[in-house]
Amino acid sequence: MLSDFSISGKQILVVGATSGLGRAFALHAAGHESTIYITGRNREVLDDLRREFPRQVCLNDRCDIRSKDERSSYISAIEKPLNGIVFFSGITEYAPLKFQSEESITDVIDTNFTSNILFLKELSKQKKIAPSASVVFLSSVSAQRGGSPGISIYAATKGAIESVVKVLSLEFAKSRVRINAIAPGLVMTPMMTQQTTLSPEQIKEQEKKYPLGYGKTDDISNLIHFLISDASGWITGTTITIDGGYSNS
Template sequence: MEGKNIIIIGASSGIGYALAQQLQAQGATLFTAGRTQPAGIQSTHMVWDVTQTPAADAFTQLPDMLHGLVYCPGSITLKPFHRLTPDDYRRDFEINVIGAASAIHAAYAAIKKSKSASIVLFSTVAAKLGMGMHSSVSVAKSAVEGLAKSLAAELAPFNVRVNAVAPSLTDTPLADFLLADDAKREAANKRHPLNRYGTPQDIAGMAAYLLTDQASWITGQVIGVDGGMGSLK
């Protein structure tokens, strides 16, 4: 990753932080955006709250050329359908979809200029499998998949690749309530064919690969990194 300029939105914790650590070790020049500067990461940081400010107003320190953009912010709104409100759907859509579109729009010129860039978005296994209590986040993440595929088609003539990674349950701060005690962690392990839930490093590893030249013939894909949950019984 030497010589590559990469922006990670949401690099202060979870998958984004694990990715920033991996890319820093590989020599990438990092730019980060989010509410908090990621600790221990050498980056040009731009303060941005996805729900408050257009990315174009916040991304004032981007380089002229970007080789990669990764949008990590997400949400886990798990409620029975009858308890979900229109505001729940709006919030999930705003964080997952509008935020991603805003970030890509703000970086669009720098990404196209590289003529070899990679954009990585995040979906969820729940967009593929019907999972109760997930309707709001499933709607939002399904839209992320649509965004990835549409942009992949539109940007292919510029040799810009766009893919989405679809994890299952991963041990991040966002999922703390789902892994709050030993019983919940053991139940989460048993739901996966590989008998464990994911780590941030599992998911970050795939995102990092999609940013490399080794993945230069991969675009328009939704790649499950889910311990087999999305495909195996």
């Protein structure tokens, strides 16, 4: 019998749903009849998403994931145990180490790694994770490949994500909760277009390293859809690279 590739009817939390890949996945999940819980710091986008999908979006409170109190109160408002949890929340600083301040290093580590892990811990503590749920973290090809100067701390946080899913998958296995990460190559989102130090010409030139060209937000949504569906029920503790062939080029 074919496994169930559907995410219809699942309760899915999207952390970092206000931009780029997270917003695209929130729209994808709502379009596939999931019930979604969304968060981020941008109140306006959270409201727009709820207006667009009033039936699907059941919680759209603002939460800065670096705040213990905001994490705790957001999680308290989740009414049903979650079947899918995706952590998109992340930032980057494009600067060689010598130009990075202690504050910016700490902020990247806190946002990309520590706060996401503490969010998961609090979800578990408040018993908001359903048995057989699927948790997906966002790594990046930079964790394994580096790729370009200036993203050392960002890449390190993604390496930490890849390590942590290996061990957490063992800890959560007794309730059959699966913990995985995906490592995308470059997809043009605000993180890439607004924060990069590369010129448009350099961005175009870099695309030559991608045998299948840069990715699209749909490419990422489709993989996460699979990881949340029951069809991926035997996948846990791993990182799946999705990069149009970049890592082998």
